[in-house]
Amino acid sequence: MAEPNSVGIVTAQTAHFDQPLTLMSGAVLPAYDLTYETYGRLNADKSNAILICHALSGHHHVAGRHRLDDKSPGWWDNMIGPGKPIDTNRFFVVGVNNLGGCHGSTGPSTINPDTGKPYGSRFPLVLVADWVNAQARLADYLGIQQWAAVVGGSLGGMQALRWSISFPERIRHSIVIASAPKLTAQNIAFNDVARQAILTDPDFHGGDFYEHHTVPKRGLRLARMLGHITYLSDDGMGEKFGRMLRSGEYKYGFDVEFEIESYLRFQGDRFSGTFDANTYLIMTKALDYFDPARHYEHSLSKALEQAKARFLVVSFTSDWRFSPARSKEIVKALLDAKKHVSYAEIESAHGHDAFLMDDKPYHDLMRAYMTNIAKECAA
Amino acid sequence: MAEPNSVGIVTAQTAHFDQPLTLMSGAVLPAYDLTYETYGRLNADKSNAILICHALSGHHHVAGRHRLDDKSPGWWDNMIGPGKPIDTNRFFVVGVNNLGGCHGSTGPSTINPDTGKPYGSRFPLVLVADWVNAQARLADYLGIQQWAAVVGGSLGGMQALRWSISFPERIRHSIVIASAPKLTAQNIAFNDVARQAILTDPDFHGGDFYEHHTVPKRGLRLARMLGHITYLSDDGMGEKFGRMLRSGEYKYGFDVEFEIESYLRFQGDRFSGTFDANTYLIMTKALDYFDPARHYEHSLSKALEQAKARFLVVSFTSDWRFSPARSKEIVKALLDAKKHVSYAEIESAHGHDAFLMDDKPYHDLMRAYMTNIAKECAA
Numbered sequence: 001m002a003e004p005n006s007v008g009i010v011t012a013q014t015a016h017f018d019q020p021l022t023l024m025s026g027a028v029l030p031a032y033d034l035t036y037e038t039y040g041r042l043n044a045d046k047s048n049a050i051l052i053c054h055a056l057s058g059h060h061h062v063a064g065r066h067r068l069d070d071k072s073p074g075w076w077d078n079m080i081g082p083g084k085p086i087d088t089n090r091f092f093v094v095g096v097n098n099l100g101g102c103h104g105s106t107g108p109s110t111i112n113p114d115t116g117k118p119y120g121s122r123f124p125l126v127l128v129a130d131w132v133n134a135q136a137r138l139a140d141y142l143g144i145q146q147w148a149a150v151v152g153g154s155l156g157g158m159q160a161l162r163w164s165i166s167f168p169e170r171i172r173h174s175i176v177i178a179s180a181p182k183l184t185a186q187n188i189a190f191n192d193v194a195r196q197a198i199l200t201d202p203d204f205h206g207g208d209f210y211e212h213h214t215v216p217k218r219g220l221r222l223a224r225m226l227g228h229i230t231y232l233s234d235d236g237m238g239e240k241f242g243r244m245l246r247s248g249e250y251k252y253g254f255d256v257e258f259e260i261e262s263y264l265r266f267q268g269d270r271f272s273g274t275f276d277a278n279t280y281l282i283m284t285k286a287l288d289y290f291d292p293a294r295h296y297e298h299s300l301s302k303a304l305e306q307a308k309a310r311f312l313v314v315s316f317t318s319d320w321r322f323s324p325a326r327s328k329e330i331v332k333a334l335l336d337a338k339k340h341v342s343y344a345e346i347e348s349a350h351g352h353d354a355f356l357m358d359d360k361p362y363h364d365l366m367r368a369y370m371t372n373i374a375k376e377c378a379a
Numbered sequence: 380m381a382e383p384n385s386v387g388i389v390t391a392q393t394a395h396f397d398q399p400l401t402l403m404s405g406a407v408l409p410a411y412d413l414t415y416e417t418y419g420r421l422n423a424d425k426s427n428a429i430l431i432c433h434a435l436s437g438h439h440h441v442a443g444r445h446r447l448d449d450k451s452p453g454w455w456d457n458m459i460g461p462g463k464p465i466d467t468n469r470f471f472v473v474g475v476n477n478l479g480g481c482h483g484s485t486g487p488s489t490i491n492p493d494t495g496k497p498y499g500s501r502f503p504l505v506l507v508a509d510w511v512n513a514q515a516r517l518a519d520y521l522g523i524q525q526w527a528a529v530v531g532g533s534l535g536g537m538q539a540l541r542w543s544i545s546f547p548e549r550i551r552h553s554i555v556i557a558s559a560p561k562l563t564a565q566n567i568a569f570n571d572v573a574r575q576a577i578l579t580d581p582d583f584h585g586g587d588f589y590e591h592h593t594v595p596k597r598g599l600r601l602a603r604m605l606g607h608i609t610y611l612s613d614d615g616m617g618e619k620f621g622r623m624l625r626s627g628e629y630k631y632g633f634d635v636e637f638e639i640e641s642y643l644r645f646q647g648d649r650f651s652g653t654f655d656a657n658t659y660l661i662m663t664k665a666l667d668y669f670d671p672a673r674h675y676e677h678s679l680s681k682a683l684e685q686a687k688a689r690f691l692v693v694s695f696t697s698d699w700r701f702s703p704a705r706s707k708e709i710v711k712a713l714l715d716a717k718k719h720v721s722y723a724e725i726e727s728a729h730g731h732d733a734f735l736m737d738d739k740p741y742h743d744l745m746r747a748y749m750t751n752i753a754k755e756c757a758a
Contacts, residue, residue: 025631125631185616185639186608192640193604196647199633200597202581218579222572222601229568237564243670250668252404252504254578254660258667260564261571268575281633288637289629291622 005081006073007039007088010064012104015141021099021134027124031113034138035104036060036096039080040088042144048377049092049144051135052076053152053159056227056283057275059103062095063088078358085366090374091148096138098131100282108278109210121207125282128155128290132162136170148373149173153355154322155283158290161330164307165292173373174309178319178355180326181300181333182291187321190230191284194223198277207278216277221268223280228267233318233351293333300333307334311341312369314362316354342369384460385452386418386467389443391483394520400478400513406503410492413517414483415439415475418459419467421523427756428523429470430514431455432531432538435606435662436654438482441474442467457737464745469753470527478513479505479661487657488589500586504661507534507669511541515549527752528552532734533701534662537669540709543686544671552752553688557698557734559705560679560712561670566700569609570663573602577656586657595656600647602659607646612697612730672712679712686713690720691748693741695733721748 014035021029037060042049052062054075063080065073080086080093097105100123108123115122139147150160150171157179164174183191198204201219205212229237241260256262296302311334315327324345334341346362348354354362393414400408416439421428431441433454442459444452459465459472476484479502487502494501518526529539529550536558543553562570577583580598584591608616620639635641675681690713694706703724713720725741727733733741 025629027631182622184613185620185622185637186611186613188622188637189604189608189616189639189643192637192643193601193608195633196604196644197576197601200601222576222579225568225572225575226605229565229572232565234563234565237568241564243561243564243567250404252406254574254664258564258567258571260568264568264571265575285633 005083007064007081023130024127032106039093040091042092051147051150052095053156055154055156060095060097085363099134100126102276102279109276118210128158128162132166146170151175153177164309168306168308171309175312177314180322181329188288197222217272220277221272224271225264225268230321231352236349301336304337313343315345316348318349319352321352384462386443386460402509403506411485418472419470421471427470429472430526430529431474432535434533434535439474439476464742477510481655481658488655497589507537507541511545525549530554532556543688547685547687550688554691556693559701560708567667576601596651599656600651603650604643604647609700610731615728680715683716692722694724695727697728698731700731
């Protein structure tokens with residue numbers, strides 16, 4: 001039975017790129033693959049394409065299911081589909097797994113053609129600007145000269161922002177959700193603890209654990225547990241878990257006692273069994289390094305001067321990882337640079353994770369904004 | 380050369396207790412030692428004694444130095460000494476290392492007389508109420524029938540609060556600083572990640588690492604790094620470290636790049652070389668379990684009905700580990716129970732660590748409050 005408003009069964013595709021890509025670090029990727037999915041149809045003048053950029057643990061599988069019996073749909077299935085806020089009846093939507101990822105695109109677990117072994121520790125660090133460059137090549141490949149919009153939450157929002165600076169002519173709308181113009185010391189600190197958990201796991205083997213037939217699960221599990229704390233709000237966690245005990249009584253031991261412990265350990269266990277530890281490191285470094293103002297005398301408004309897109313910036317009241325104040329820094333810089341920007345601060349108890357939820361005011365806003373973009377495409 | 384306002388060179392003492400102590404868990408400690416220090420002189424009617432309760436990583440060495448060439452004085456030396464807010468010219472001050480600690484009092488690294496080996500995994504979990512019971516025996520031992528005040532920050536504040544419930548006749552003032560009536564789900568979550576880091580360290584050996592001649596340094600280091608993030612405020616960390624790079628340039632690797640990484644790793648390294656991992660686990664569990672309202676129909680005001688002490692509750696604006704809102708819960712419960720309470724919310728950028736700092740408004744407040752207590756003693 002077909003799900004209503006679903007894009008249905010989808011299949012990932014892979015594009016191969018032979019032209020070397022010089023990264024911001026100076027390293028060069030001689031060739032690489034990008035795995036992507038598309039939903040909806042590209043219109044005749046190719047003006048209705050939307051790029052979805054993923055966050056730390058995301059990928060190209062944004063909507064629909066790969067098989068009928070898939071347990072879960074793509075990670076943003078509540079946002080994208082026929083009749084949904086990003087309406088696939090109107091838009092041609094592209095999801096892509098970023099370079100360094102572990103879901104099909106070239107990354108640390110990919111076989112390095114030079115050695116016949118996984119890249120592992122040899123895979124270079126990639127920055128948000130590198131991802132955007134690679135995404136631009138994918139756009140070329142798909143025949144898309146200009147995106148109607150580039151959309152992303154969190155680290156994905158940073159890509160949407162970067163697009164407006166790197167390729168001002170190729171993006172009409174930049175939709176930056178639950179994001180920040182750069183990380184704070186506290187943000188970096190959390191990332192560093194997560195990285196140290198992985199790097200010091202004896203099973204990590206300097207990043208070449210594939211050859212040792214080990215997986216640094218302990219470290220990755222801790223990293224994910226910690227991450228989850230920062231994705232939820234204190235209040236939201238309190239409402240959902242509070243001080244609830246699994247058995248109703250103190251057990252005076254180190255096994256799971258509180259429900260919140262059970263939740264975190266479950267999330268950590270599941271993630272550490274499926275995600276690549278090197279990819280996790282790369283993603284957190286891309287977050288730390290993101291700072292588009294850095295080469296513009298540390299002025300974000302200067303960095304944004306060349307942008308031609310219109311912007312929608314969205315934040316959530318209970319998000320303490322990237323609080324509304326961080327979004328307002330972006331809005332302020334855009335206003336200083338005399339750009340066209342809409343801003344909404346959405347009331348939500350879901351913390352940073354709110355960008356993945358379907359709180360009605362949030363989806364209503366997205367629907368309204370996307371409807372206006374659709375009108376431009378038709379005009 | 381003597382330091383001004385210092386208690387000078389101090390020596391720790393140890394009291395041995397042969398009477399078995401039944402813990403809240405039902406476990407029994409047949410005998411135990413408590414290591415303590417005292418500063419100042421007990422007056423004739425023994426009415427000027429102050430108990431200082433330590434937090435997670437603290438101990439009995441609160442003020443002064445053990446040797447002239449000690450690098451650092453006791454952990455609360457800025458608060459305690461002749462002429463300082465807790466004035467040793469007026470008060471007899473007692474610092475004690477809690478049961479389960481690793482600074483002299485009986486704990487997991489102590490030799491278990493039954494086995495001739497360190498207790499390790501056999502050491503029972505101890506609760507805040509257990510510490511208070513043990514501290515009461517130390518008071519008996521020192522001939523102190525009633526404390527002029529019990530004072531503590533963070534986990535130490537929980538002990539000060541518990542004293543007023545467990546021994547209403549034996550405490551005249553309870554001074555509860557940067558504390559909370561119980562942990563939130565988020566607080567427990569951070570503790571659980573820290574514990575999991577230790578428990579899953581291959582060098583932990585189920586708590587019996589002493590026999591394996593290993594130390595779970597990796598886990599303890601991560602736990603401490605994470606802890607430090609929660610002790611500092613986002614803004615304070617931003618002011619001190621921001622996005623400062625050690626070398627001024629991105630290095631595109633996993634070695635230390637940002638100053639905040641350097642700070643955290645240094646703190647983690649130092650701590651993991653000196654602190655006992657089992658003690659860390661015990662202390663975090665005592666935090667999780669603390670919930671004096673639990674046996675009073677989850678009403679803190681009911682729990683406090685029997686209290687006879689006067690209370691001073693202090694919080695700090697930028698403390699997000701135990702925010703002012705948590706202190707206000709205590710104040711509200713005390714008011715509901717018609718107790719005498721003073722409350723101060725101190726403006727500070729130091730986060731949770733502010734209780735250890737010497738911000739002037741904080742020390743002025745403490746000095747004023749302690750001066751009034753001193754007048755009672757003299758009267």
